[in-house]
Amino acid sequence: MPRRLGKNPEIYNIPAHLSFVDALAEGVIARFGSDPLSLSQVMILLPNRRAVRSLRDAFLRHSNGKSTILPNMQPIGDVDEDGLIMGGGTLFDDLDIKPAVPTYIRQIILMNIIHSWYDKSLEEKPENAACAVLAQALGELLDQVQTEQISFADLEEIVPEQYAIHWQETLKFLRILTEYWPEVLAETGYMDMAVRRNTLLASLREMWLENPPTFPIIAAGSTGSVKATSALLEVIARLPKGMVILPGVDQDLDDGSWDAIEDSHPQATMKHLLDAIGVDRIEVNSWSGKDEDRDHIKTRLFREIMRPAQTTDQWRDLKWKPLDAMGNIRQIVTPGTREEAGIIALLMREQLEKPGKTAALVTPDRMLARQVAGELKRWDIEIDDSAGTPLFNTAPGIFLRFCAEMVSEKLAPIPLMSTLKHPFSAGGKNIGDFRDRVRKFERYCLRGVRPAPGINGIEMLFKHESAADDDLTNWWFDLSQIIEPFANLFQKKNADFGEMLSAHIEMAEKLAATDEVSGDTVLWKGDAGEEAAKLIEELIEAAPYLRHFKADQYSALFDQFMSKVTVRKKYGQHPRLNIWGPLEARLQHADLMILSGLNEGIWPPEPSVDPWMSRPMRRDFGLPDLDQKIGLSAHDFVQTASAENVVITRAEKQDGTPMVKSRWLSRLHALIGDDHHKADSKMWLHWYEGLDRPDQPINIEPPKPTPPVSSRPRELSVTRIQLWMQDPYSLYASKILRLKKLDDLDQDPGAIDKGVIIHDILADFMGSYKDHLPDDAEEKLIEIARKYFADAIDRPTVRAFWWPRFKQIAKWFIETETDRRKTMKTLLTETEGKIEIDVPLGPFKLTARADRIDQFADGSLSIIDYKTGLPPTLRALKAGYAPQLPLEAAIAIKGGFSLLPASTVSELSYWQLSGGEQAGKITPFNESKKIDVMDESITAYEGLKNLVVTFDHDHIPYLSSPNPLEKGYGEFDHLARAKEWGDV
Incomplete structure (x- = not known):
């Protein structure tokens, strides 16, 4: 017993089925509320600031509209809180103590x-x-070591x-x-914050031991998980006017089970606290004074669910039916988190139909909380997660992160456009004009392969003809002046964090400024802006301690510093709907409590891995087992699940991954069975899916555009004919609507780029050495290739795969070419040709660009197409699905190549250039393959003529994928809405 305090400990219990703050407020008013002034003399110590806010609201609810001076409510601090502050008024004025280290x-x-x-x-x-x-x-x-x-x-x-x-x-x-x-x-x-808190609490304890206060002091809601708090509660319980009120002590658990309690049990911390105070749980009084509150049916249910494993054999001898306690506890199991969020929103929306009734979602899953808030917007209900939003995900936080990443990534297209397209970006210009320039800049400069790094790389883009626009050039110059000071700091080997932070913020403010509003006004406004400004102030204060670090780490470091900052709205909360975390929900109830995310790893959460101490090391050192957090989480669950009206939800899968139900639900189902949720789950899932289910399904028909003949193309290349045959809609979109797919931002060179580069290399080489091969032909080919690969060689894909494979291709090509020139000669490479096809509505022009045309000794031609992918099969060629080379042959036969007279074609040949294990392969179609090239070319020519005549009628539509089996990916499939009406 503490010295000089002879009073027996005065400890009370508010059972879990009651709303703790409401019961506390009622009891305080009943004891001290007869005189308005006496209520103001009461000091109430609560676990944290959130509990203070909740109790303040409870007093307002129970004051019956009377003007009331509220008690002095102070947060005593809790191990779960970041800002552990003991509000003692003037009690610490004479205490010489260092400030807590920021x-x-x-x-x-x-x-x-x-x-x-x-x-x-x-x-x-x-x-x-x-x-x-x-x-x-x-x-x-x-902190943990000092707290313990x-x-x-x-x-x-x-x-x-x-x-x-x-x-x-x-x-x-x-x-x-x-x-x-x-x-x-x-x-x-x-000094360390935990040490400072311990010192303050110890000083307060000593003060009250020496001079017990004359005013009532109530410590309420704390489980005593912090040793310094536990020691203070021991004194408060014995003060002349002191009281300790505990949340949900189980006074009727049998002694054997009570003794067997481990850290993961919800009663564990309160058991330790009662032992420290020296009080048996049967000596704990009822705060309400009503004995019937002590053994409520829900208290009995959760006592059994949480019973230590050693005594679960007592389940067989229960004198009551656990199922009787489930009358106001519903369970809903959903296929996934989307359905879980939707049903929760529906439950909350239903509660608004009941006058004056409230609802609260309680979950540790912040992503689920955001999904529920999103679902509620379908009814124009705005609700905020009271646990707050990470600054990381707010507009100011995102903008600051994007600014740092943009410069750290040397103005790579994606981070650059992410920053410039952020709603805050205006660069000191009119917002509308700035966004117009950004869109133009993106289209003409940044689409396609990544430019060279930095400001210089962007400036090089303006030398390109399509970007040669004085207005856009001037706009970029002004923007680069904003970015350059910060970008220059990334060139330093050893950077100063404070210098970089100042340059970062200066750039962000200039970028956020408009022609009418300063950047600081835009950036630091609102709750999120205030938190961002506070973060920057704290980082500026800390910056002198970080003088030397790698500049390229600034963005990642800034992100890490921001990651723990949370933004909570001061105003604008919904009056009847709430989203609470388990910590704040344990002391308050709504009319409907929805407990969600009841899966292992979410509730209870996985114990975090400590990179500095293994579990055995923690045990040997004397730190609490990580299971203590499971016990605190279990206490939160019992406190919230014991409310009058409860719905428990869980999803069977999260992001496609099967989930394991919470251990507490497994315990519950072991008591009552696991099939009681099925009817409720089915009903609510049906209602939720019905929100978006149309009354009458609409059958989507494939598009059938029929443009007038005058708008239909009268000229196509041979490469477009195959597209016309397989997917007329794509031809309609590209040639008639004149739509062109934009290149991706920061686009990796793809198969088409690879094919173009290799075609250009071989054309250059063959043009340089048409009549003879040099002795070092392979080296010459590699030398030419270096020039064409130069712009893309820094790409990992190109350096690791394309270039080594091209070296293999070069070796194979020279060997093949050396043998081939013994019997054949190359006439033309990359040569253009055209013919006109006479049809009733006027001539149709067919064009081609042949990769290569060789001549046999008998004067007949071999038309060659280089393929970096797979060549067409013999079946496809005979069926007419690969008309390119047969049509090129038709052009050659009719003398359509300007540098070549009309000739006989005896071979069509595909040269597959893969650079793999077999670097190259020639697939010839000729007489040896029972292919008469002349006949195939005539067939292809006549087939094209019939196709032209067919489409020369207004009523013939350009169908999307009329034969899907012969069509691959189409870049206009999304425009044709192909996934809505059939398989693509």
């Missing part, structure tokens, strides 16, 4: 220490961003030889760090 200063100091350690250990040093993650985890470990009030000297008791070499090295580092850490921190004039 988060980023400590993280950067720890980063520097980790860097130095890796330098000395000669191990591969992690990048700055990875070091920041390690430093954050190390800071959390320091463990001496770092106890590290000496851990025997390194028991662990793997990696952990031995880590242990050595921790011993060195913890020996010098207090000294390092003292030099900064700060």
Whole structure:
């Protein structure tokens, strides 16, 4: 018993089936509310700020509209909170205590220490961003050790030889760090936040021991998971006017089970607290004074669900039916998270039909919370996750990240356009004009293969004719002046974080400015803007501690610093609907509680992996087992699931991955069976799917455009004829509508680019050495190839695959060409030809560009097509599905190639240039393959003539994929909406 306090501990319990804050407010008003002034003299200590807000709202609900001076409510702090502050008014005025070390200063100091350690250990040093993650985890470990009030000297008791070499090295580092850490921190004039909190709570404890307060002090809602808090609660319980009120103590669990409780049990932390205070749970009083509150049917149900494994044999002897407790607990199981979010939104929407009723979604799954908020928008319901939105995902956060990434990636097209297309970007110009320039810049400059890096690379694009626009050039010049100061800092070998941060923010503000509004006004407004500004202020304060780091790591490092910042809306919450995290939900209830995400790894969450201490090391050091977090999570679940009206939901799959239901649901189903959810699940899924199910399905017909004959093409190349035959709609889109697919941003050179490069190389080589091959022909071919590959060689795909394969092609080509020239000669390469086909509505022009035409000794021709992909089969050629070479033969037969008289064609030949195990392969179609090339060319010519005549009628449509089996990917399939009416 604490000295000088002779009173027996005054400890109360508010059972889990009651809303803790509402029951607390009622009890405080009943005890102290007779005199409005006496209520204001009461001090209530709560676990955290969110609990303070919830209790304040509860007092307003229970004041019956009267003007009331509320009690003095203060957050005592909890291990789960980042900002652990004890509000003691003037109690600490005489206490000389250092300020808590700011988060980023400590993280950067720890980063520097980790860097130095890796330098000395000669191990591969992690990048700055990875070091920041390690430093954050190390800071959390320091907090845990200090929170548990463990001496770092106890590290000496851990025997390194028991662990793997990696952990031995880590242990050595921790011993060195913890020996010098207090000294390092003292030099900064700060102290660790956990130590400071412990000091404040210990000082408060000592003050109240020496001079017990004369006003009522109530500590409510804390489970005592923090040792310093537990020690303070021990004193408060014995103060003359002190009370401790616990949330959901199970006073009727049998003694054997109570003694068997482990850290993963929801009662574990309160058991430890009661042991520390020296109170048996049967001595805990009911806050309401009603005995019937003590053993509510839901308390009994969750007592059995959470019963220690050693005593589950007692389930066989239950004198009551657990199923009776399920009257107001519904279960819904959905196929996936989309359906889960939709049904939750539907449940919340239904609750609004009941006058004055409230609903709350409780889940640790923030992605699910965002999905539910999105689903509610179909009814124009705006709801915010009270756990907040990561600054990372807000407009200011995204813009700042994009700005850093854009410059870090040397103005690569995708990060550049992501930044310029952000709603904040205006570059000091009129917003509309700026966006017009951005769209034009994207289309004419950035589409296609990535330009050379940096500002100079972009400026080189303006030398291209299509981008030679003075207005656009001037616009880019102005923009580059904004970007350049920040970009120049990335050239430094050792960068200064503060200098880079200042340049980053200066660039972001200039980029966010319009011709009417300054950039700081745009960037820092609203709740998210304020949090972003606060982050920047804290980083500027910490910047002097990070003087030297790799500049190219700035973006990743900035992202890491931002990753833990959360934005919470101050105003605009929905009056009746809420989204809560489990921590804030455990102390309050809504009329409908929807508990969602009940899958393993979500609720309860997976224990986080500590990179600095393994589980055995934590145990040997005296740190709580990671299962303690499971126990706290279980307590949150019991507190929320014990509400009057509850729906529990889970998805069977998440992103296609099967999920395992929560261990607590498995326990529940072991008691009552696992098929009770099926009717509710089926009903709600049917209703949700009905929201988007049309009353009358609409059958989508394939497009059948019939443009007038006057608009139909009268000239096509031989390569377009196959497209016309297989997918007339694509020809309609490209030739009649004149649509052209834009190149992708930052496009990797594809198969078409590869084919073009190889065609150009071979044409150049054959043009240079048409009549004879040099002795070093292969070297000459490689030399020519280097020129054509130059612009793309830095691409990983090109360097790793294309170039080595081309060397194989070059070797094969020269060997083949050497043998071929003994019996044949090359007449033409990359030569153009054309003929006119006479049809009733006027001539139709057929054009071609032959890769190569060789001549046999008898004067007949071999028409060659280079293929970097697969050549057509003999069946396709005979069936007319590969008309290109037969039509080129028809042009040659009719004298359509200007440099070649009308000739006989005896061979069509495909040269497959793969560069693989078989570098090249010639597939000839000639008499030896029982192909009469002259007949095939005439057949192809007549077939084309019939095709032209057929389409020379207004009523003939340009169908999409009339024969899908003979068609591959079509770049206009999306325009034809092919997936809506058939298989593509």
